[in-house]
Amino acid sequence: MLMAAIKIAAVVLLTGVTIAAFLTAPPLGGMQAGGDASRLFYFHVPMAQVSFVSFMVAAVFSVLYLRTRRPDHDMMATVAAELGLLFSIVALITGSLWAKQAWGAYWNWDPRQLFLFALVLFYGAFFALRQATPNLDTRRRVSAVYLVFGGAISPFLFFVLPRLYRSLHEDANQVVTSTQSTMSPLVGTIFGFSSVGFLLLYIWLFKLGVAAERIEQDAGHRTV
Amino acid sequence: MTASQTALVGVLIVWAGVVWYLVRIDRKIKRGGGLK
Numbered sequence: 393m394l395m396a397a398i399k400i401a402a403v404v405l406l407t408g409v410t411i412a413a414f415l416t417a418p419p420l421g422g423m424q425a426g427g428d429a430s431r432l433f434y435f436h437v438p439m440a441q442v443s444f445v446s447f448m449v450a451a452v453f454s455v456l457y458l459r460t461r462r463p464d465h466d467m468m469a470t471v472a473a474e475l476g477l478l479f480s481i482v483a484l485i486t487g488s489l490w491a492k493q494a495w496g497a498y499w500n501w502d503p504r505q506l507f508l509f510a511l512v513l514f515y516g517a518f519f520a521l522r523q524a525t526p527n528l529d530t531r532r533r534v535s536a537v538y539l540v541f542g543g544a545i546s547p548f549l550f551f552v553l554p555r556l557y558r559s560l561h562e563d564a565n566q567v568v569t570s571t572q573s574t575m576s577p578l579v580g581t582i583f584g585f586s587s588v589g590f591l592l593l594y595i596w597l598f599k600l601g602v603a604a605e606r607i608e609q610d611a612g613h614r615t616v
Numbered sequence: 617m618t619a620s621q622t623a624l625v626g627v628l629i630v631w632a633g634v635v636w637y638l639v640r641i642d643r644k645i646k647r648g649g650g651l652k
Contacts, residue, residue, distance in 0.1 A: 399642075406631070410627055411624065411628075414620045414623060414624035415620070428620060431620075600638070600641060600642060604641075607645065607648055
C-alpha cells in the first residue's frame with residue numbers, strides 16, 4: 393500500500409514538475425544562466441541530490457554488512473551504488489548540456505563538474521573491482537569497505553571541495569551566511585516538488601533493483 | 617506551438633515510456649514472486 397502510494401506520487405509529482413518546468417518562465421534569468429536551458433535546473437540538481445543520497449545509502453548498508461555479514465546488506469549496498477552511479481551520470485550529462493548553453497562549452501573544468509566526474513569514475517571503478525574479485529566473501533568485504541570510503545568522501549566532493557575553488561556554479565561562490573533562499577517562491581516550489589519526486593522515484597527504483605537481484609540470486613545467477 | 621511547448625510534448629512522451637517500462641517490470645517481478 394505504501395509502495396503503491398510512493399509510485400503514484402513519484403509519477404504525479406514528476407509529471408507535474410515537467411509540465412511546470414516547460415510552461416513557466418525559465419527559472420534563472422539572464423544569458424549567463426543559459427536562458428531556456430536553465431529549465432534543466434529542475435532536473436539536474438535533484439538528480440545530483442539523489443545520487444548523493446544513494447551513495448550514502450550504499451555506505452550505510454555497507455556498514456551494516458560489515459557488522460552483521462548478511463549477504464542481503466551487501467546486495468542492497470550494491471544496488472544503491474548502481475543507482476547512485478546512474479543518477480550521477482545523468483546529472484553530469486544534463487549539467488554538460490546546460491553548461492554548453494550557459495558557459496559556451498560542454499566541459500569547463502568547473503570544480504563541481506570535475507568532482508562529480510571523479511565520483512562517477514570512483515563508483516565506475518567499484519563495479520570493475522567487484523567483477524574482478526572471484527571469491528564471494530572477499531568480494532563482499534572489499535565492496536563494503538570501498539563503499540564506506542565512498543560514503544566518507546562523497547560529502548567533501550559534493551559540498552566542501554567545490555566551495556573551496558572559484559566555480560561557475562553561482563551557489564558555490566556564495567559563503568553560506570543565511571538560510572534565506574534566493575529562489576522565487578514559484579521556482580522554489582517546483583524545485584521542492586522535483587526533489588521529492590526524484591527521491592520517491594529513487595525509492596521505487598531501489599525496491600525494483602533489490603527485487604530483481606533476489607530473483608537473479610534465486611535463479612543462481614551471479615549479477616552484481 | 618512555442619519551442620518549449622514542443623519540447624514539453626517530447627519530454628512527456630519519453631517520460632510516459634519510462635513509466636510504462638517501470639510498471640511492466642514491476643508487474644513481471646510481482647508475477648514471478650520475487651517481491652516479498
